[in-house]
Amino acid sequence: LAKTTQPISMDSYEGQEVNITCSHNNIATNDYITWYQQFPSQGPRFIIQGYKTKVTNEVASLFIPADRKSSTLSLPRVSLSDTAVYYCLADSGGYQKVTFGTGTKLQVIP
């Protein structure tokens, strides 16, 4: 299981774009990069997943360079409700156990 490294915490003002980077130097060929969001007193929730290049959905964008050793989660125009912990995972995409890294605690400031 590829180990991921991400910043422990970040602060951002409302309305700004937030980019959270994740390093996964030992990612395996069949691993996907997946991001989860966790609010206090809730279980993590899937945000986005990608293998390479760029993926975008209604919530976020995920940028993965060609070497796949890192990825960047981009949250456009954050609001106070985006204050949460964001976890980056590198996993095979299904039916295997998954371990979580430290996560990034994002605090959005008014």
Add this chain to the structure above:
Amino acid sequence: SAVISQKPSRDICQRGTSLTIQCQVDSQVTMMFWYRQQPGQSLTLIATANQGSEATYESGFVIDKFPISRPNLTFSTLTVSNMSPEDSSIYLCSVWGVVNTGELFFGEGSRLTVL
């Protein structure tokens, strides 16, 4: 998708007692995962529960302390035995979606406080 219900949502327990947490999924799944999340920390995988076989425990977790049952494809229990204050955590049940979209689904968690 998968909808997961956990019971209890929270409880306060006395040292030395045991508590069983239930996890019910709205669809049949092969693997169910139990995680622990200590205050302010990330999730730590306790074990993987497959129906019809013994659970597989991660390093640092043992069956005597965290016995797991998996009687069918929609249900599992995790017991926290002989609790101490260090067991105060949120315990989360998780499954992969029935359709392999690479998405893990989580219950809301069971918050245990041990006095």
